Amino acid sequence: xxxxxxxxxxxxxxxxxxxxxxxxxxxxxxxxxxxxxxxxxxxxxxxxxxxxxxxxxxxxxxxxxxxxxxxxxxxxxxxxxxxxxxxxxxxxxxxxxxxxxxxxxxxxxxxxxxxxxxxxxxxxxxxxxxxxxxxxxxxxxxxxxxxxxxxxxxxxxxxxxxxxxxxxxxxxxxxxxxxxxxxxxxxxxxxxxxxxxxxxxxxxxxxxxxxxxxxxxxxxxxxxxxxxxxxxxxxxxxxxxxxxxxxxxxxxxxxxxxxxxxxxxxxxxxxxxxxxxxxxxxxxxxxx
Numbered sequence: 206x207x208x209x210x211x212x213x214x215x216x217x218x219x220x221x222x223x224x225x226x227x228x229x230x231x232x233x234x235x236x237x238x239x240x241x242x243x244x245x246x247x248x249x250x251x252x253x254x255x256x257x258x259x260x261x262x263x264x265x266x267x268x269x270x271x272x273x274x275x276x277x278x279x280x281x282x283x284x285x286x287x288x289x290x291x292x293x294x295x296x297x298x299x300x301x302x303x304x305x306x307x308x309x310x311x312x313x314x315x316x317x318x319x320x321x322x323x324x325x326x327x328x329x330x331x332x333x334x335x336x337x338x339x340x341x342x343x344x345x346x347x348x349x350x351x352x353x354x355x356x357x358x359x360x361x362x363x364x365x366x367x368x369x370x371x372x373x374x375x376x377x378x379x380x381x382x383x384x385x386x387x388x389x390x391x392x393x394x395x396x397x398x399x400x401x402x403x404x405x406x407x408x409x410x411x412x413x414x415x416x417x418x419x420x421x422x423x424x425x426x427x428x429x430x431x432x433x434x435x436x437x438x439x440x441x442x443x444x445x446x447x448x449x450x451x452x453x454x455x456x457x458x459x460x461x462x463x464x465x466x467x468x469x470x471x472x473x474x475x476x477x478x479x480x481x482x483x484x485x486x487x488x489x490x491x492x493x
Contacts, residue, residue: 214252225257232256233291235330237271244269260289267362273333275306278346278361295327304346305329307361313344355444355468359394365458366398366439367488373431374491377409377443379416379424383485388449388461395450395460397443397488401428402435406469406478409441413467413481441478442468445486458488 210218225232232238236256242249245268248258259270267277270291279290282303286293294305302312314328315321318341321331332343356364367375377397401409405428412424447463465481 210252214250217252218254221252221254221257225254225260229257229260233295235271235274235291235295235327235333240271241268259291264289271333273306273309273329275361277364278307279303279305281361294329299327299329307346308343310344310346314341317342317344355394355396355442355466359396363392363395364398365395365488367490368400368428368430369490371490374427374429376428376489376491377426378487378489379412379481380485380487381422383459383461383487385449385461387453387459388451390450392448392450393446395445395448395462397445398439399428399441399443400430400435400439401441402433406441406471409443410467410479413465413479417482417484436471440469440471442470444468453487456490460486460488462486 233256236259238255241255241259241263245263248255248263251258259268262268263270264276264280267280269276274291274294276290279294279298283290283293283298288296290298294303298305299311304311309329309332311328314332314336318331318336321328321336324331332341335341336343367377369375399409405426409426412426416424444466445460445462445464446466448460449462450458450460453459461484463483465479465484465486466477467479467481469476469478
């Protein structure tokens with residue numbers, strides 16, 4: 206199949222490039238347009254200027270601007286910012302010690318290679334352009350302390366925290382009726398990082414272990430962390446293996462999975478509390 210742009214794509218590319226120059230300016234050197242088009246074919250098909258797409262839409266979709274920058278991971282550190290993650294990291298984030306991905310520690314790179322700091326070069330930019338070809342070492346990030354075994358290899362975009370910033374209430378429903386067509390998006394593993402009290406954790410263990418053997422069509426666990434005291438940090442991870450997901454009604458997220466594993470994070474050494482066979486799940490947040 207030819208990859209030659211169509212006349213319409215050429216027009217869209219020209220117009221949106223002009224818009225990007227007028228509204229945003231130059232494309233930062235950390236932005237890899239070829240990677241972005243290849244990774245997100247919808248961008249290539251549209252013809253839209255890749256960096257304009259990233260700033261206007263891609264950040265919200267947690268698209269990554271290069272192979273070494275994890276947008277969702279970075280935003281968990283930076284929080285809301287006026288600049289897009291790439292420009293924020295270049296202008297402020299690196300100086301503040303923020304990390305662009307779980308695989309790259311900004312401070313460790315500068316500590317190991319002081320010549321980079323003395324030269325005033327952005328650490329990740331140096332690593333991508335010179336450090337990696339020279340065989341320099343990139344240490345993993347230590348900015349995310351939640352390096353539990355269930356999260357190993359899971360992209361930040363596939364780690365979902367409940368309760369979230371949207372509010373203190375959410376509901377998990379184990380279901381038998383989640384249709385395949387409702388879950389078009391695949392992830393090797395999705396981790397629901399949960400803040401539950403002891404009673405809620407026990408109820409979830411019982412639900413996971415009993416649901417596959419029971420006759421109920423659905424079992425729901427309602428959580429309201431504002432109704433009574435809850436721990437200050439996550440207490441459990443529900444890891445859904447070989448998972449498919451999609452949006453449901455009223456903001457509900459629908460999931461289908463091959464296996465569910467519940468990890469208890471309260472002990473010094475997190476351990477597996479429950480394993481459930483494949484099935485369906487919906488997650489609903491109650492927004493004030």
